[in-house]
Amino acid sequence: MHEENCHLRGSVKAPEKDDPKHDNWFSEDQRVKSWLLLTIKPELMKHHIRLPIATIIWRKLKSAFMDEKNGVKIYTLNQKAFHLY
Numbered sequence: 668m669h670e671e672n673c674h675l676r677g678s679v680k681a682p683e684k685d686d687p688k689h690d691n692w693f694s695e696d697q698r699v700k701s702w703l704l705l706t707i708k709p710e711l712m713k714h715h716i717r718l719p720i721a722t723i724i725w726r727k728l729k730s731a732f733m734d735e736k737n738g739v740k741i742y743t744l745n746q747k748a749f750h751l752y
Contacts, residue, residue: 674699677722696721703728706748 673679674696681696682688699721704712707728715724 670695671699671702674721675703675725677726681720700724 670679679692682692700718703721703724704716707715711728715727718724718727
């Protein structure tokens with residue numbers, strides 16, 4: 668769970684490609700990216716599928732759907748989503 672949050676928030680930066688840790692980071696990020704894409708409608712997915720990393724997808728979705736009035740709803744949905752994963 669912690670790793671997924673790190674990939675969404677971008678708190679764990681990608682290691683350089685020649686770093687031995689890069690492959691593991693990339694695999695984990697692609698797993699989170701796939702999970703994100705599979706949880707949104709196909710109409711939205713087609714606009715986000717080519718984005719390279721989970722953090723970028725998460726930020727774009729967050730900026731598109733979050734406003735101050737819905738902050739509590741979004742927080743609740745985030746909590747439910749992470750408990751399902």
